[in-house]
Amino acid sequence: MRGAPLGGATGAVAGPVIWAAGLALPFALDSSWVSIAAFFAIYAITALSEDVILGRAGMFDMGHAVYFGIGAYVTAILNTTLNVPILLTLPLAMLLAAAAGALLSAPLIRLRGDYLLVATIGFNAIFVLAMQNDPGGITGGSDGITGIGVPSLFGLQLESQSAMFWLDWVVLGAVLLVMRNLDRCEFGRALRYLKQDELAAGTLGVDARAVKTLAFALGAALAGLAGTLFAVQLSTVSPSSFVFTESVTLFAIVIVGGQGSIPGVLLGTALMFVVPQIFRGLAEYRYFVFGIAMVAVMVLRPQGLLPRRRAVT
Amino acid sequence: MSALLELQGVGISFGGLRAVDDLSFSVTEGQIVGLIGPNGAGKTTVFNMITGVYRPKTGRVLWQGREITGAKPARIARLGLRRTFQTIRLFAEMSVFENVRAGCHLAARQHWWEGLLGLPGQRREEAELAARTHEILRRLDLDGVADAPATSLPYGVQRRVELARTLAGQPKLIILDEPAAGLNDAESAALNETIFMIRETGVTILLVEHDMNVVMRVSDHVVVINFGRKIAEGDAAAVRADPAVIEAYLGREDAEEVAA
Numbered sequence: 001m002r003g004a005p006l007g008g009a010t011g012a013v014a015g016p017v018i019w020a021a022g023l024a025l026p027f028a029l030d031s032s033w034v035s036i037a038a039f040f041a042i043y044a045i046t047a048l049s050e051d052v053i054l055g056r057a058g059m060f061d062m063g064h065a066v067y068f069g070i071g072a073y074v075t076a077i078l079n080t081t082l083n084v085p086i087l088l089t090l091p092l093a094m095l096l097a098a099a100a101g102a103l104l105s106a107p108l109i110r111l112r113g114d115y116l117l118v119a120t121i122g123f124n125a126i127f128v129l130a131m132q133n134d135p136g137g138i139t140g141g142s143d144g145i146t147g148i149g150v151p152s153l154f155g156l157q158l159e160s161q162s163a164m165f166w167l168d169w170v171v172l173g174a175v176l177l178v179m180r181n182l183d184r185c186e187f188g189r190a191l192r193y194l195k196q197d198e199l200a201a202g203t204l205g206v207d208a209r210a211v212k213t214l215a216f217a218l219g220a221a222l223a224g225l226a227g228t229l230f231a232v233q234l235s236t237v238s239p240s241s242f243v244f245t246e247s248v249t250l251f252a253i254v255i256v257g258g259q260g261s262i263p264g265v266l267l268g269t270a271l272m273f274v275v276p277q278i279f280r281g282l283a284e285y286r287y288f289v290f291g292i293a294m295v296a297v298m299v300l301r302p303q304g305l306l307p308r309r310r311a312v313t
Numbered sequence: 314m315s316a317l318l319e320l321q322g323v324g325i326s327f328g329g330l331r332a333v334d335d336l337s338f339s340v341t342e343g344q345i346v347g348l349i350g351p352n353g354a355g356k357t358t359v360f361n362m363i364t365g366v367y368r369p370k371t372g373r374v375l376w377q378g379r380e381i382t383g384a385k386p387a388r389i390a391r392l393g394l395r396r397t398f399q400t401i402r403l404f405a406e407m408s409v410f411e412n413v414r415a416g417c418h419l420a421a422r423q424h425w426w427e428g429l430l431g432l433p434g435q436r437r438e439e440a441e442l443a444a445r446t447h448e449i450l451r452r453l454d455l456d457g458v459a460d461a462p463a464t465s466l467p468y469g470v471q472r473r474v475e476l477a478r479t480l481a482g483q484p485k486l487i488i489l490d491e492p493a494a495g496l497n498d499a500e501s502a503a504l505n506e507t508i509f510m511i512r513e514t515g516v517t518i519l520l521v522e523h524d525m526n527v528v529m530r531v532s533d534h535v536v537v538i539n540f541g542r543k544i545a546e547g548d549a550a551a552v553r554a555d556p557a558v559i560e561a562y563l564g565r566e567d568a569e570e571v572a573a
Protein backbone atom coordinates (compact mmCIF):
# COMPACT_ATOMS: atom_id res chain seq x y z
CA MET A 1 0.00 0.00 0.00
CA ARG A 2 2.55 2.54 1.15
CA GLY A 3 4.81 2.05 -1.85
CA ALA A 4 1.92 2.22 -4.28
CA PRO A 5 1.85 5.97 -5.12
CA LEU A 6 5.57 5.95 -5.78
CA GLY A 7 5.23 2.75 -7.75
CA GLY A 8 2.43 4.26 -9.83
CA ALA A 9 4.48 7.36 -10.60
CA THR A 10 7.52 5.26 -11.46
CA GLY A 11 5.41 3.13 -13.75
CA ALA A 12 3.98 6.17 -15.51
CA VAL A 13 7.51 7.36 -16.33
CA ALA A 14 9.25 4.01 -16.71
CA GLY A 15 6.67 2.50 -19.07
CA PRO A 16 7.03 5.03 -21.91
CA VAL A 17 10.83 5.17 -21.43
CA ILE A 18 11.18 1.40 -21.75
CA TRP A 19 8.88 1.40 -24.76
CA ALA A 20 10.89 4.19 -26.44
CA ALA A 21 14.14 2.36 -25.71
CA GLY A 22 12.60 -0.70 -27.34
CA LEU A 23 12.41 1.22 -30.62
CA ALA A 24 16.21 1.05 -30.77
CA LEU A 25 16.32 -2.76 -30.56
CA PRO A 26 16.90 -3.28 -34.31
CA PHE A 27 20.14 -1.27 -34.03
CA ALA A 28 21.41 -3.44 -31.20
CA LEU A 29 20.30 -6.93 -32.20
CA ASP A 30 20.69 -9.17 -35.21
CA SER A 31 17.65 -9.92 -37.28
CA SER A 32 16.77 -13.22 -35.64
CA TRP A 33 16.56 -11.43 -32.29
CA VAL A 34 14.57 -8.62 -33.84
CA SER A 35 12.15 -11.25 -35.06
CA ILE A 36 11.87 -12.60 -31.49
CA ALA A 37 11.16 -9.08 -30.29
CA ALA A 38 8.48 -8.76 -32.97
CA PHE A 39 6.85 -11.99 -31.80
CA PHE A 40 7.02 -10.73 -28.24
CA ALA A 41 5.10 -7.59 -29.26
CA ILE A 42 2.49 -9.66 -31.12
CA TYR A 43 1.97 -12.16 -28.29
CA ALA A 44 1.96 -9.34 -25.73
CA ILE A 45 -0.97 -7.74 -27.56
CA THR A 46 -2.75 -11.10 -27.63
CA ALA A 47 -2.11 -11.73 -23.94
CA LEU A 48 -3.29 -8.21 -23.04
CA SER A 49 -6.45 -8.87 -25.06
CA GLU A 50 -7.02 -12.07 -23.07
CA ASP A 51 -6.50 -10.03 -19.93
CA VAL A 52 -9.47 -7.80 -20.85
CA ILE A 53 -11.75 -10.84 -20.73
CA LEU A 54 -10.05 -13.03 -18.14
CA GLY A 55 -8.07 -10.71 -15.89
CA ARG A 56 -10.39 -7.73 -15.75
CA ALA A 57 -13.86 -9.12 -16.37
CA GLY A 58 -13.08 -12.47 -14.73
CA MET A 59 -14.58 -14.55 -17.55
CA PHE A 60 -12.79 -17.86 -18.11
CA ASP A 61 -12.02 -17.64 -21.82
CA MET A 62 -10.01 -20.75 -22.71
CA GLY A 63 -10.49 -20.33 -26.46
CA HIS A 64 -8.83 -16.99 -27.06
CA ALA A 65 -6.65 -18.30 -29.90
CA VAL A 66 -9.86 -18.31 -31.99
CA TYR A 67 -9.97 -14.51 -32.20
CA PHE A 68 -6.21 -14.31 -32.82
CA GLY A 69 -6.75 -16.85 -35.61
CA ILE A 70 -9.71 -15.00 -37.11
CA GLY A 71 -7.59 -11.86 -37.42
CA ALA A 72 -4.74 -13.78 -39.05
CA TYR A 73 -7.02 -15.62 -41.50
CA VAL A 74 -8.97 -12.49 -42.46
CA THR A 75 -5.72 -10.73 -43.39
CA ALA A 76 -4.31 -13.81 -45.13
CA ILE A 77 -7.43 -14.49 -47.21
CA LEU A 78 -8.15 -10.89 -48.20
CA ASN A 79 -4.52 -10.21 -49.07
CA THR A 80 -3.79 -13.39 -51.03
CA THR A 81 -7.08 -13.76 -52.91
CA LEU A 82 -8.28 -10.18 -53.38
CA ASN A 83 -4.94 -8.36 -53.07
CA VAL A 84 -6.30 -6.09 -50.37
CA PRO A 85 -3.40 -4.10 -48.86
CA ILE A 86 -2.40 -5.45 -45.44
CA LEU A 87 -3.13 -2.30 -43.49
CA LEU A 88 -6.62 -2.15 -44.99
CA THR A 89 -7.33 -5.68 -43.80
CA LEU A 90 -6.46 -4.65 -40.27
CA PRO A 91 -9.74 -2.91 -39.34
CA LEU A 92 -11.68 -5.75 -40.96
CA ALA A 93 -9.72 -8.34 -38.99
CA MET A 94 -10.55 -6.48 -35.79
CA LEU A 95 -14.21 -6.06 -36.69
CA LEU A 96 -14.77 -9.68 -37.64
CA ALA A 97 -12.95 -10.95 -34.55
CA ALA A 98 -15.02 -8.57 -32.39
CA ALA A 99 -18.24 -9.75 -34.02
CA ALA A 100 -17.24 -13.38 -33.44
CA GLY A 101 -16.39 -12.62 -29.81
CA ALA A 102 -19.72 -10.88 -29.21
CA LEU A 103 -21.80 -13.51 -31.01
CA LEU A 104 -20.09 -16.54 -29.50
CA SER A 105 -20.20 -15.12 -25.99
CA ALA A 106 -23.82 -13.93 -26.18
CA PRO A 107 -25.42 -17.27 -25.29
CA LEU A 108 -22.72 -18.00 -22.67
CA ILE A 109 -22.58 -14.73 -20.82
CA ARG A 110 -24.74 -15.93 -17.93
CA LEU A 111 -22.74 -19.13 -17.51
CA ARG A 112 -20.65 -19.69 -14.42
CA GLY A 113 -16.87 -19.70 -14.87
CA ASP A 114 -16.35 -23.44 -15.23
CA TYR A 115 -19.12 -23.86 -17.81
CA LEU A 116 -17.88 -20.89 -19.80
CA LEU A 117 -14.40 -22.40 -19.77
CA VAL A 118 -15.58 -25.67 -21.27
CA ALA A 119 -17.74 -23.93 -23.87
CA THR A 120 -14.83 -21.75 -25.05
CA ILE A 121 -12.61 -24.85 -25.35
CA GLY A 122 -15.33 -26.17 -27.66
CA PHE A 123 -15.14 -23.03 -29.81
CA ASN A 124 -11.41 -23.49 -30.16
CA ALA A 125 -11.77 -27.12 -31.26
CA ILE A 126 -14.45 -26.21 -33.81
CA PHE A 127 -12.40 -23.32 -35.17
CA VAL A 128 -9.28 -25.43 -35.74
CA LEU A 129 -11.33 -28.21 -37.32
CA ALA A 130 -13.08 -25.74 -39.60
CA MET A 131 -9.80 -24.20 -40.77
CA GLN A 132 -8.34 -27.69 -41.44
CA ASN A 133 -11.35 -28.66 -43.52
CA ASP A 134 -10.86 -25.72 -45.86
CA PRO A 135 -14.46 -24.43 -46.06
CA GLY A 136 -15.19 -23.00 -49.50
CA GLY A 137 -11.56 -23.59 -50.42
CA ILE A 138 -10.46 -20.35 -48.76
CA THR A 139 -8.43 -21.43 -45.71
CA GLY A 140 -6.02 -23.82 -47.40
CA GLY A 141 -6.71 -26.75 -45.07
CA SER A 142 -3.96 -28.05 -42.78
CA ASP A 143 -1.22 -26.35 -44.82
CA GLY A 144 -2.90 -23.00 -44.40
CA ILE A 145 -2.23 -19.95 -46.56
CA THR A 146 1.18 -18.85 -47.76
CA GLY A 147 2.51 -15.86 -49.63
CA ILE A 148 0.99 -13.11 -47.52
CA GLY A 149 2.37 -9.74 -48.63
CA VAL A 150 4.09 -7.06 -46.63
CA PRO A 151 2.38 -3.90 -45.39
CA SER A 152 3.11 -0.65 -47.14
CA LEU A 153 2.90 2.70 -45.47
CA PHE A 154 2.93 5.92 -47.51
CA GLY A 155 4.30 3.96 -50.45
CA LEU A 156 7.04 2.47 -48.27
CA GLN A 157 7.25 -1.35 -48.30
CA LEU A 158 7.77 -2.58 -44.73
CA GLU A 159 9.70 -5.67 -45.83
CA SER A 160 12.71 -5.75 -43.54
CA GLN A 161 12.41 -7.47 -40.19
CA SER A 162 13.26 -4.16 -38.53
CA ALA A 163 10.44 -2.33 -40.31
CA MET A 164 7.97 -5.02 -39.32
CA PHE A 165 9.24 -4.90 -35.75
CA TRP A 166 8.66 -1.16 -35.63
CA LEU A 167 5.12 -1.63 -36.89
CA ASP A 168 4.45 -4.26 -34.19
CA TRP A 169 6.10 -2.14 -31.53
CA VAL A 170 4.05 0.95 -32.40
CA VAL A 171 0.82 -1.07 -32.37
CA LEU A 172 1.83 -2.56 -29.00
CA GLY A 173 2.36 0.98 -27.71
CA ALA A 174 -1.13 1.97 -28.84
CA VAL A 175 -2.65 -1.12 -27.21
CA LEU A 176 -0.79 -0.35 -23.98
CA LEU A 177 -2.31 3.14 -24.01
CA VAL A 178 -5.78 1.68 -24.48
CA MET A 179 -5.19 -0.75 -21.61
CA ARG A 180 -4.02 2.07 -19.37
CA ASN A 181 -7.11 4.11 -20.24
CA LEU A 182 -9.26 1.06 -19.54
CA ASP A 183 -8.07 1.26 -15.93
CA ARG A 184 -9.25 4.84 -15.69
CA CYS A 185 -12.66 4.69 -17.30
CA GLU A 186 -16.12 3.63 -16.23
CA PHE A 187 -16.23 0.66 -18.61
CA GLY A 188 -13.00 -0.76 -17.18
CA ARG A 189 -14.24 -0.26 -13.64
CA ALA A 190 -17.57 -1.92 -14.41
CA LEU A 191 -15.61 -5.01 -15.50
CA ARG A 192 -13.94 -5.19 -12.12
CA TYR A 193 -17.22 -4.69 -10.26
CA LEU A 194 -18.69 -7.62 -12.15
CA LYS A 195 -15.64 -9.77 -11.54
CA GLN A 196 -15.72 -9.19 -7.80
CA ASP A 197 -19.45 -9.28 -7.07
CA GLU A 198 -21.97 -9.46 -9.88
CA LEU A 199 -25.00 -9.16 -7.58
CA ALA A 200 -23.69 -6.01 -5.88
CA ALA A 201 -22.70 -4.59 -9.28
CA GLY A 202 -26.25 -5.12 -10.54
CA THR A 203 -27.73 -3.14 -7.66
CA LEU A 204 -25.43 -0.27 -8.60
CA GLY A 205 -26.90 -0.27 -12.09
CA VAL A 206 -24.19 -2.20 -13.97
CA ASP A 207 -25.77 -3.91 -16.97
CA ALA A 208 -23.91 -7.24 -16.77
CA ARG A 209 -24.91 -8.52 -20.20
CA ALA A 210 -23.95 -5.37 -22.09
CA VAL A 211 -20.67 -4.86 -20.24
CA LYS A 212 -19.54 -8.50 -20.54
CA THR A 213 -20.44 -8.69 -24.23
CA LEU A 214 -18.48 -5.52 -24.86
CA ALA A 215 -15.51 -6.96 -22.94
CA PHE A 216 -15.56 -10.04 -25.16
CA ALA A 217 -15.82 -7.89 -28.29
CA LEU A 218 -12.96 -5.64 -27.21
CA GLY A 219 -10.73 -8.56 -26.19
CA ALA A 220 -11.46 -10.32 -29.47
CA ALA A 221 -10.84 -7.16 -31.53
CA LEU A 222 -7.40 -6.66 -29.97
CA ALA A 223 -6.61 -10.35 -30.54
CA GLY A 224 -7.70 -9.93 -34.17
CA LEU A 225 -5.35 -6.97 -34.46
CA ALA A 226 -2.50 -9.15 -33.19
CA GLY A 227 -3.59 -11.83 -35.67
CA THR A 228 -3.02 -9.47 -38.59
CA LEU A 229 0.49 -8.65 -37.34
CA PHE A 230 1.14 -12.37 -36.86
CA ALA A 231 0.14 -13.19 -40.45
CA VAL A 232 2.44 -10.44 -41.70
CA GLN A 233 5.38 -11.52 -39.56
CA LEU A 234 5.16 -15.17 -40.63
CA SER A 235 3.84 -14.44 -44.14
CA THR A 236 1.90 -17.65 -43.69
CA VAL A 237 -0.94 -18.85 -41.48
CA SER A 238 -1.98 -22.38 -40.64
CA PRO A 239 -4.37 -23.97 -38.12
CA SER A 240 -1.52 -25.21 -35.90
CA SER A 241 -0.84 -21.66 -34.68
CA PHE A 242 -4.30 -21.37 -33.15
CA VAL A 243 -4.78 -24.68 -31.41
CA PHE A 244 -6.11 -25.19 -27.91
CA THR A 245 -2.65 -25.21 -26.29
CA GLU A 246 -2.12 -21.64 -27.57
CA SER A 247 -5.28 -20.63 -25.71
CA VAL A 248 -4.03 -22.39 -22.60
CA THR A 249 -0.74 -20.51 -22.87
CA LEU A 250 -2.52 -17.16 -23.14
CA PHE A 251 -4.71 -18.08 -20.17
CA ALA A 252 -1.66 -19.08 -18.12
CA ILE A 253 0.25 -15.90 -19.02
CA VAL A 254 -2.53 -13.78 -17.52
CA ILE A 255 -2.91 -15.90 -14.38
CA VAL A 256 0.84 -16.31 -13.77
CA GLY A 257 1.75 -12.74 -14.69
CA GLY A 258 -1.01 -11.05 -12.70
CA GLN A 259 -4.64 -10.55 -13.61
CA GLY A 260 -5.48 -7.00 -14.62
CA SER A 261 -1.83 -5.98 -14.33
CA ILE A 262 -0.13 -4.63 -17.47
CA PRO A 263 3.44 -5.25 -16.21
CA GLY A 264 2.37 -8.70 -15.06
CA VAL A 265 0.97 -9.70 -18.44
CA LEU A 266 4.07 -8.36 -20.21
CA LEU A 267 6.35 -10.30 -17.86
CA GLY A 268 4.28 -13.45 -18.38
CA THR A 269 4.56 -13.05 -22.15
CA ALA A 270 8.31 -12.58 -21.93
CA LEU A 271 8.69 -15.69 -19.75
CA MET A 272 6.65 -17.77 -22.15
CA PHE A 273 7.91 -16.55 -25.51
CA VAL A 274 11.28 -14.87 -25.05
CA VAL A 275 13.06 -16.83 -22.33
CA PRO A 276 12.70 -20.12 -24.28
CA GLN A 277 14.50 -18.46 -27.20
CA ILE A 278 17.42 -17.54 -24.97
CA PHE A 279 17.78 -21.17 -23.92
CA ARG A 280 17.13 -22.40 -27.38
CA GLY A 281 18.69 -25.80 -26.71
CA LEU A 282 16.08 -26.28 -24.07
CA ALA A 283 13.16 -25.26 -26.28
CA GLU A 284 11.57 -28.65 -25.85
CA TYR A 285 11.47 -28.06 -22.14
CA ARG A 286 9.47 -24.87 -22.60
CA TYR A 287 6.23 -26.32 -21.31
CA PHE A 288 8.09 -28.28 -18.68
CA VAL A 289 9.73 -25.18 -17.27
CA PHE A 290 6.65 -23.01 -17.63
CA GLY A 291 4.52 -25.77 -16.17
CA ILE A 292 6.65 -25.91 -13.05
CA ALA A 293 6.63 -22.11 -12.89
CA MET A 294 2.82 -22.13 -13.11
CA VAL A 295 2.48 -24.58 -10.26
CA ALA A 296 5.02 -22.70 -8.14
CA VAL A 297 3.39 -19.33 -8.73
CA MET A 298 -0.10 -20.61 -8.00
CA VAL A 299 1.05 -22.13 -4.72
CA LEU A 300 3.41 -19.40 -3.56
CA ARG A 301 1.97 -16.30 -5.18
CA PRO A 302 -1.61 -16.90 -6.32
CA GLN A 303 -2.15 -13.23 -7.14
CA GLY A 304 0.50 -13.50 -9.89
CA LEU A 305 4.13 -12.44 -10.28
CA LEU A 306 3.39 -8.71 -10.62
CA PRO A 307 -0.13 -8.35 -9.22
CA ARG A 308 -2.36 -5.41 -9.92
CA ARG A 309 -1.77 -2.48 -7.59
CA ARG A 310 -4.66 -0.97 -5.69
CA ALA A 311 -5.52 2.48 -6.96
CA VAL A 312 -4.71 5.30 -4.59
CA THR A 313 -6.46 8.66 -4.69
CA MET B 314 -48.29 11.96 0.94
CA SER B 315 -47.58 10.03 -2.22
CA ALA B 316 -46.50 6.42 -2.16
CA LEU B 317 -43.00 6.10 -3.55
CA LEU B 318 -43.06 2.33 -3.40
CA GLU B 319 -46.11 0.12 -3.12
CA LEU B 320 -46.49 -3.65 -2.81
CA GLN B 321 -49.88 -5.11 -3.75
CA GLY B 322 -50.55 -8.70 -2.74
CA VAL B 323 -46.99 -9.79 -3.44
CA GLY B 324 -46.17 -13.47 -2.96
CA ILE B 325 -43.52 -16.05 -3.85
CA SER B 326 -42.88 -19.69 -3.00
CA PHE B 327 -39.77 -21.84 -3.09
CA GLY B 328 -40.27 -25.56 -3.64
CA GLY B 329 -43.81 -25.53 -2.32
CA LEU B 330 -42.94 -23.37 0.67
CA ARG B 331 -44.88 -20.12 0.69
CA ALA B 332 -42.05 -17.74 1.64
CA VAL B 333 -44.10 -14.55 1.26
CA ASP B 334 -47.87 -14.49 0.90
CA ASP B 335 -50.24 -11.72 -0.21
CA LEU B 336 -48.10 -8.93 1.26
CA SER B 337 -49.23 -5.33 0.79
CA PHE B 338 -47.76 -2.15 2.19
CA SER B 339 -46.50 1.16 0.91
CA VAL B 340 -43.58 3.45 1.58
CA THR B 341 -44.37 7.16 1.64
CA GLU B 342 -41.84 9.66 0.36
CA GLY B 343 -39.62 11.11 3.11
CA GLN B 344 -40.47 8.42 5.66
CA ILE B 345 -38.40 5.78 7.39
CA VAL B 346 -40.39 2.56 7.16
CA GLY B 347 -39.34 -0.46 9.19
CA LEU B 348 -40.10 -4.00 8.07
CA ILE B 349 -39.66 -6.36 10.99
CA GLY B 350 -40.20 -9.98 11.77
CA PRO B 351 -38.36 -12.84 13.40
CA ASN B 352 -35.56 -14.66 11.57
CA GLY B 353 -36.94 -16.56 8.62
CA ALA B 354 -40.09 -14.43 8.42
CA GLY B 355 -39.37 -13.57 4.79
CA LYS B 356 -37.94 -10.06 5.18
CA THR B 357 -34.96 -10.47 2.91
CA THR B 358 -37.15 -12.28 0.38
CA VAL B 359 -39.39 -9.20 0.28
CA PHE B 360 -36.34 -7.06 -0.42
CA ASN B 361 -35.14 -9.38 -3.13
CA MET B 362 -38.53 -9.16 -4.84
CA ILE B 363 -38.49 -5.37 -4.73
CA THR B 364 -34.93 -5.10 -6.06
CA GLY B 365 -35.36 -7.57 -8.91
CA VAL B 366 -33.28 -10.44 -7.51
CA TYR B 367 -36.46 -12.59 -7.38
CA ARG B 368 -39.57 -12.19 -9.48
CA PRO B 369 -42.82 -12.36 -7.42
CA LYS B 370 -45.20 -15.15 -8.44
CA THR B 371 -48.26 -13.11 -7.49
CA GLY B 372 -49.04 -9.45 -6.96
CA ARG B 373 -47.46 -6.23 -8.17
CA VAL B 374 -44.68 -3.88 -7.16
CA LEU B 375 -45.30 -0.22 -8.01
CA TRP B 376 -42.74 2.58 -8.14
CA GLN B 377 -44.32 6.05 -8.12
CA GLY B 378 -47.50 4.39 -9.40
CA ARG B 379 -45.79 2.55 -12.28
CA GLU B 380 -45.45 -1.21 -12.28
CA ILE B 381 -41.89 -2.56 -11.89
CA THR B 382 -42.71 -6.15 -10.93
CA GLY B 383 -39.79 -8.41 -11.79
CA ALA B 384 -37.65 -5.64 -13.32
CA LYS B 385 -33.93 -6.45 -13.45
CA PRO B 386 -31.63 -5.09 -10.69
CA ALA B 387 -29.89 -2.68 -13.07
CA ARG B 388 -33.23 -1.11 -14.07
CA ILE B 389 -34.31 -0.86 -10.45
CA ALA B 390 -31.08 1.00 -9.72
CA ARG B 391 -31.76 3.37 -12.58
CA LEU B 392 -35.11 4.32 -11.02
CA GLY B 393 -33.30 5.59 -7.93
CA LEU B 394 -33.78 2.58 -5.70
CA ARG B 395 -30.64 1.32 -3.98
CA ARG B 396 -30.00 -1.37 -1.41
CA THR B 397 -27.48 -2.74 1.03
CA PHE B 398 -27.01 -6.39 1.87
CA GLN B 399 -27.45 -8.26 5.10
CA THR B 400 -24.01 -9.74 4.63
CA ILE B 401 -22.03 -6.71 3.55
CA ARG B 402 -21.08 -6.96 -0.12
CA LEU B 403 -18.23 -4.56 -0.68
CA PHE B 404 -15.79 -5.06 -3.54
CA ALA B 405 -13.09 -6.85 -1.57
CA GLU B 406 -10.10 -6.01 -3.77
CA MET B 407 -10.90 -2.29 -3.86
CA SER B 408 -10.29 0.65 -1.56
CA VAL B 409 -13.04 2.49 0.30
CA PHE B 410 -12.82 5.26 -2.29
CA GLU B 411 -13.22 2.84 -5.21
CA ASN B 412 -16.19 1.17 -3.53
CA VAL B 413 -18.01 4.46 -3.00
CA ARG B 414 -17.03 5.62 -6.49
CA ALA B 415 -18.75 2.46 -7.79
CA GLY B 416 -22.03 3.92 -6.55
CA CYS B 417 -21.65 6.71 -9.14
CA HIS B 418 -21.74 4.20 -12.02
CA LEU B 419 -25.03 5.40 -13.46
CA ALA B 420 -24.03 9.05 -13.18
CA ALA B 421 -21.21 8.46 -15.69
CA ARG B 422 -22.32 9.68 -19.13
CA GLN B 423 -19.11 8.71 -20.97
CA HIS B 424 -19.19 6.14 -23.76
CA TRP B 425 -16.84 3.19 -23.54
CA TRP B 426 -14.82 4.36 -26.55
CA GLU B 427 -14.35 7.81 -25.02
CA GLY B 428 -12.92 6.03 -22.00
CA LEU B 429 -10.56 3.86 -24.06
CA LEU B 430 -9.30 6.93 -25.92
CA GLY B 431 -9.08 9.00 -22.72
CA LEU B 432 -10.79 12.01 -24.32
CA PRO B 433 -10.81 15.33 -22.40
CA GLY B 434 -14.57 15.21 -21.71
CA GLN B 435 -14.22 11.77 -20.16
CA ARG B 436 -11.27 12.87 -18.01
CA ARG B 437 -13.32 15.86 -16.82
CA GLU B 438 -16.20 13.59 -15.86
CA GLU B 439 -13.83 11.30 -13.97
CA ALA B 440 -12.60 14.29 -11.97
CA GLU B 441 -16.17 15.39 -11.22
CA LEU B 442 -17.24 11.95 -10.04
CA ALA B 443 -14.09 11.63 -7.92
CA ALA B 444 -15.01 14.95 -6.29
CA ARG B 445 -18.55 13.72 -5.67
CA THR B 446 -17.15 10.57 -4.08
CA HIS B 447 -14.87 12.57 -1.79
CA GLU B 448 -17.81 14.73 -0.78
CA ILE B 449 -19.82 11.66 0.30
CA LEU B 450 -16.80 10.20 2.09
CA ARG B 451 -16.53 13.45 4.06
CA ARG B 452 -20.23 13.45 4.90
CA LEU B 453 -20.08 9.93 6.29
CA ASP B 454 -16.79 10.61 8.04
CA LEU B 455 -14.89 8.11 5.89
CA ASP B 456 -12.33 10.45 4.32
CA GLY B 457 -9.65 9.22 6.74
CA VAL B 458 -9.87 5.68 5.40
CA ALA B 459 -10.44 6.50 1.70
CA ASP B 460 -7.39 4.54 0.54
CA ALA B 461 -7.76 1.61 2.93
CA PRO B 462 -8.73 -1.78 1.50
CA ALA B 463 -12.49 -1.84 2.14
CA THR B 464 -12.73 -5.24 3.77
CA SER B 465 -9.82 -4.61 6.16
CA LEU B 466 -11.98 -2.24 8.23
CA PRO B 467 -14.12 -2.95 11.30
CA TYR B 468 -17.63 -4.18 10.58
CA GLY B 469 -19.32 -0.93 11.59
CA VAL B 470 -17.12 1.07 9.21
CA GLN B 471 -17.79 -1.39 6.39
CA ARG B 472 -21.51 -0.79 6.94
CA ARG B 473 -20.92 2.92 6.57
CA VAL B 474 -18.94 2.34 3.39
CA GLU B 475 -21.81 0.34 1.96
CA LEU B 476 -24.22 3.13 2.93
CA ALA B 477 -21.93 5.67 1.29
CA ARG B 478 -21.91 3.56 -1.87
CA THR B 479 -25.72 3.59 -2.05
CA LEU B 480 -25.78 7.35 -1.40
CA ALA B 481 -23.30 7.96 -4.22
CA GLY B 482 -26.05 6.88 -6.61
CA GLN B 483 -28.21 9.81 -5.41
CA PRO B 484 -31.13 7.47 -4.68
CA LYS B 485 -34.73 8.38 -3.92
CA LEU B 486 -35.21 5.31 -1.77
CA ILE B 487 -32.65 3.10 -0.08
CA ILE B 488 -33.40 -0.30 1.29
CA LEU B 489 -31.26 -1.35 4.24
CA ASP B 490 -31.15 -5.08 4.94
CA GLU B 491 -30.43 -5.58 8.65
CA PRO B 492 -27.85 -2.79 8.87
CA ALA B 493 -27.42 -3.35 12.63
CA ALA B 494 -26.51 -7.01 12.20
CA GLY B 495 -23.11 -7.70 13.74
CA LEU B 496 -22.73 -4.20 15.20
CA ASN B 497 -21.98 -3.48 18.85
CA ASP B 498 -24.08 -0.96 20.81
CA ALA B 499 -21.87 2.02 20.05
CA GLU B 500 -21.77 1.18 16.35
CA SER B 501 -25.51 0.63 16.38
CA ALA B 502 -26.10 4.07 17.92
CA ALA B 503 -23.82 5.65 15.34
CA LEU B 504 -25.79 3.85 12.64
CA ASN B 505 -29.04 5.41 13.91
CA GLU B 506 -27.44 8.84 13.63
CA THR B 507 -26.35 8.07 10.08
CA ILE B 508 -29.84 6.88 9.12
CA PHE B 509 -31.39 10.09 10.44
CA MET B 510 -28.78 12.14 8.64
CA ILE B 511 -29.59 10.37 5.38
CA ARG B 512 -33.30 11.04 5.82
CA GLU B 513 -32.49 14.73 6.40
CA THR B 514 -31.13 14.87 2.85
CA GLY B 515 -34.54 13.83 1.53
CA VAL B 516 -33.90 10.15 0.95
CA THR B 517 -36.71 7.75 1.85
CA ILE B 518 -35.63 4.65 3.77
CA LEU B 519 -37.02 1.14 3.99
CA LEU B 520 -35.36 -0.74 6.77
CA VAL B 521 -35.44 -4.47 7.42
CA GLU B 522 -34.38 -5.41 10.89
CA HIS B 523 -34.93 -7.94 13.56
CA ASP B 524 -33.21 -5.74 16.14
CA MET B 525 -36.34 -4.11 17.58
CA ASN B 526 -34.41 -1.29 19.25
CA VAL B 527 -33.11 0.11 15.99
CA VAL B 528 -36.45 -0.14 14.21
CA MET B 529 -38.53 1.31 17.03
CA ARG B 530 -36.17 4.21 17.49
CA VAL B 531 -35.92 5.37 13.91
CA SER B 532 -39.07 4.26 12.06
CA ASP B 533 -42.05 6.49 11.26
CA HIS B 534 -44.05 3.47 10.24
CA VAL B 535 -43.58 -0.22 11.02
CA VAL B 536 -44.78 -3.29 9.12
CA VAL B 537 -44.57 -6.62 10.95
CA ILE B 538 -44.47 -9.93 9.10
CA ASN B 539 -44.30 -13.51 10.27
CA PHE B 540 -44.19 -16.65 8.14
CA GLY B 541 -44.41 -14.42 5.08
CA ARG B 542 -47.65 -12.70 6.09
CA LYS B 543 -48.31 -9.25 7.45
CA ILE B 544 -49.54 -9.47 11.04
CA ALA B 545 -49.51 -5.80 12.04
CA GLU B 546 -48.82 -2.32 10.71
CA GLY B 547 -48.73 1.15 12.25
CA ASP B 548 -46.47 3.54 14.14
CA ALA B 549 -43.91 2.15 16.55
CA ALA B 550 -46.07 2.62 19.66
CA ALA B 551 -49.12 0.95 18.12
CA VAL B 552 -47.11 -2.02 16.85
CA ARG B 553 -45.38 -2.44 20.16
CA ALA B 554 -48.74 -2.66 21.92
CA ASP B 555 -50.28 -5.01 19.38
CA PRO B 556 -51.03 -8.36 21.06
CA ALA B 557 -50.54 -10.25 17.80
CA VAL B 558 -47.02 -8.86 17.53
CA ILE B 559 -46.17 -9.57 21.14
CA GLU B 560 -47.43 -13.12 20.96
CA ALA B 561 -46.56 -14.23 17.48
CA TYR B 562 -43.35 -12.38 16.96
CA LEU B 563 -41.69 -11.12 20.10
CA GLY B 564 -42.17 -14.04 22.46
CA ARG B 565 -42.59 -13.49 26.17
CA GLU B 566 -39.08 -12.45 27.19
CA ASP B 567 -38.59 -10.08 24.30
CA ALA B 568 -42.03 -8.59 24.98
CA GLU B 569 -41.00 -7.62 28.49
CA GLU B 570 -37.77 -6.20 27.21
CA VAL B 571 -39.55 -3.99 24.67
CA ALA B 572 -42.25 -2.93 27.12
CA ALA B 573 -39.63 -1.91 29.67
